[in-house]
């Protein structure tokens with residue numbers, strides 16, 4: 360599996376390009392910004408993007424989605440519980456002082472337990488509300504890899520003080536759905552360094568009993 364992770368935009372959101380070595384089909388997750396860089400990587404690996412997956416509708420994760428859709432023709436996938444947040448991109452742009460990316464259209468709703476197939480790659484959708492109502496994580500069981508969005512970070516969890524956030528819900532999502540995964544699972548958070556489920560289960564201060 361090809362997997363490039365690189366921080367994009369002023370808030371350094373971790374964008375992932377995940378490709379199948381054989382079919383060259385790929386998923387891009389959270390193209391928040393710097394779409395020229397995303398497109399250059401796609402070309403470098405000779406990939407064809409089949410899905411653009413958004414872990415949640417915060418501007419730093421979704422801001423470049425329409426540009427990438429225009430460049431690749433791939434559909435944009437987001438959980439419907441974040442559609443309301445997506446309509447507030449101008450407000451979000453004002454919060455962090457960046458230009459508004461304009462309107463983002465969703466092509467497909469991502470539901471809990473949906474499977475995404477890209478070439479021989481398979482990913483499962485985990486609906487993990489808390490950071491936002493429509494936050495999802497994407498789990499690749501064969502590769503033991505989790506793209507966690509802003510639900511879980513190395514040593515921390517997503518903030519819950521923005522509209523749609525709930526501290527109670529994020530803890531329930533992490534305990535019930537994220538920590539249900541094997542300890543060896545590599546976690547790619549929405550920001551910052553990688554970690555593992557085992558490391559966070561044992562040492563994340565927000566997850567201790």
Ligand SMILES: [Zn+2]
Nearest residue numbers: 415417490509
């Ligand atoms: Zn966020």
